[in-house]
Amino acid sequence: MNVTDTHKDVTLTVERGLEVLRAFRAARAPLSNAELVRRTGFPKATVSRLTTTLIAIGYLRRVGGGRQFELSAGALSIGNAYLEANPFTRIVNPFIQKLADKLDLSVALAVPHRLDMIYIAWCASARIATLRLGVGSLLPMESTSVGRAYLYALQPAQREWLVAALLEAAGDHAESVRRNLEVAFADLRESGVCMSVGEYQRNAYGIALPIVVGRSNTLMTLNCGAIELDPDMNVIRKRVIPELKATASKLMKELADVDCEL
Numbered sequence: 337m338n339v340t341d342t343h344k345d346v347t348l349t350v351e352r353g354l355e356v357l358r359a360f361r362a363a364r365a366p367l368s369n370a371e372l373v374r375r376t377g378f379p380k381a382t383v384s385r386l387t388t389t390l391i392a393i394g395y396l397r398r399v400g401g402g403r404q405f406e407l408s409a410g411a412l413s414i415g416n417a418y419l420e421a422n423p424f425t426r427i428v429n430p431f432i433q434k435l436a437d438k439l440d441l442s443v444a445l446a447v448p449h450r451l452d453m454i455y456i457a458w459c460a461s462a463r464i465a466t467l468r469l470g471v472g473s474l475l476p477m478e479s480t481s482v483g484r485a486y487l488y489a490l491q492p493a494q495r496e497w498l499v500a501a502l503l504e505a506a507g508d509h510a511e512s513v514r515r516n517l518e519v520a521f522a523d524l525r526e527s528g529v530c531m532s533v534g535e536y537q538r539n540a541y542g543i544a545l546p547i548v549v550g551r552s553n554t555l556m557t558l559n560c561g562a563i564e565l566d567p568d569m570n571v572i573r574k575r576v577i578p579e580l581k582a583t584a585s586k587l588m589k590e591l592a593d594v595d596c597e598l
Contacts, residue, residue, distance in 0.1 A: 349386075352378060356386050357395060357407065358449075358474065366404035424550075425457050425471075427590060432558075433459040435583045439576055441560040442469065443583075446482045449474060451502055453483045453557065478502040478513045481532040481544035482559040484520035488530070489546035489555055529577055531569065539563050543576055547584045549591040558584050 359375040360367060367375070372383045387405055390396040397408040432443040442460035446453040452474040469475075477483030477498075487495055499517065503510040520530035524545075533541045544559030560580055 352376075352382065353386050353390060353395075356383065356390065360407050366399040366406045368404050372405075424591070424594060427594065428457045428587065429459060431583055431587055431590070432457060435459075435560065435579060436461045439560060439579055441562045441576070443558070443560045444469070444473075444482070445587075446475070446486070446557050446559065447554070448477065448486055451477050451498075451505055453477055453480065453486060456556075475536060478506065478517065479532065479535045480559075481520070481530050481542040481561075482557045484517060484530050484532070485524065485544040485546045485557040485559070486555065487517065488521050488524045489548075489557075527573075527577065528581065529573075531573070533567065533569060537563070539565055541567055541569065541572070543573065543580060545580060545584055547588055549588055550594050551592075552595065558587065 355376050355378070356372055359372050369380065369383050369387060372378075372387065373380050376383065378386075387396060391398065391405070391408075394408055396405045398404070399406055428445055432445065435441075436443040436459045440461040440463050442458065444455045444459075445457040446455050448454075453476075455469065455471055455473045455475075458469060458471050458473070475482060477487065487498060490498065499514075503513060506513045516532075516535070520532075523530045529543050529545045531541060531543045536542075540561060540563045542559050542561035544557050546555060546557050548555055558580065560576060
């Protein structure tokens with residue numbers, strides 16, 4: 337095997353290892369090898385080899401010594417190092433923490449990652465039940481307010497391509513996904529925001545809007561939400577939307593001259 341082939345093998349192994357880590361999404365639930373096979377599409381033997389390696393280098397750990405895995409400190413340290421070195425999040429966090437405390441909600445800023453959205457900033461009021469989310473959480477684009485707001489703000493050709501990919505991935509649920517996207521887009525046209533209630537996580541709601549920030553005009557989405565039994569969304573919308581829009585305007589102004597390429 338020559339040097340080029342060795343390099344390709346190493347690169348492929350790293351890519352697959354990262355794909356396994358990405359499979360641990362926002363819910364932060366432990367996953368078995370079988371679930372990792374389903375989420376990544378990799379062969380069972382490949383997943384088994386990767387999880388063994390990731391445990392050995394400190395990126396995964398077994399839950400209670402059993403057959404399920406969860407992210408360990410090694411994986412979390414990568415994100416923490418990134419956040420500490422990134423001036424963008426240091427600017428954003430005070431704004432979203434202020435909004436979270438004022439509304440007693442969690443507030444996040446997200447960017448796309450393939451067919452998901454990933455939180456790059458997240459804050460929560462100390463007085464709410466958490467949504468088991470945080471920086472680095474991956475949320476499905478098609479079934480969350482944060483994802484639908486992002487789709488809406490894309491250029492038509494790009495939106496059409498991405499929606500088609502989401503519908504294909506949805507399989508038998510494609511028609512339901514299409515209807516929910518249409519409802520969200522209509523809400524965004526009328527009110528400037530969209531919402532989801534109980535779709536991604538039981539008893540949880542989210543309200544989101546798109547923002548364009550920085551010298552690069554980077555499209556992101558700002559959202560807030562909480563867990564609440566039988567929420568009165570009319571009351572919540574009246575309370576939340578003006579504050580969410582005001583914070584979005586402040587963030588766009590504050591980040592106007594910042595390099596927001598992430």
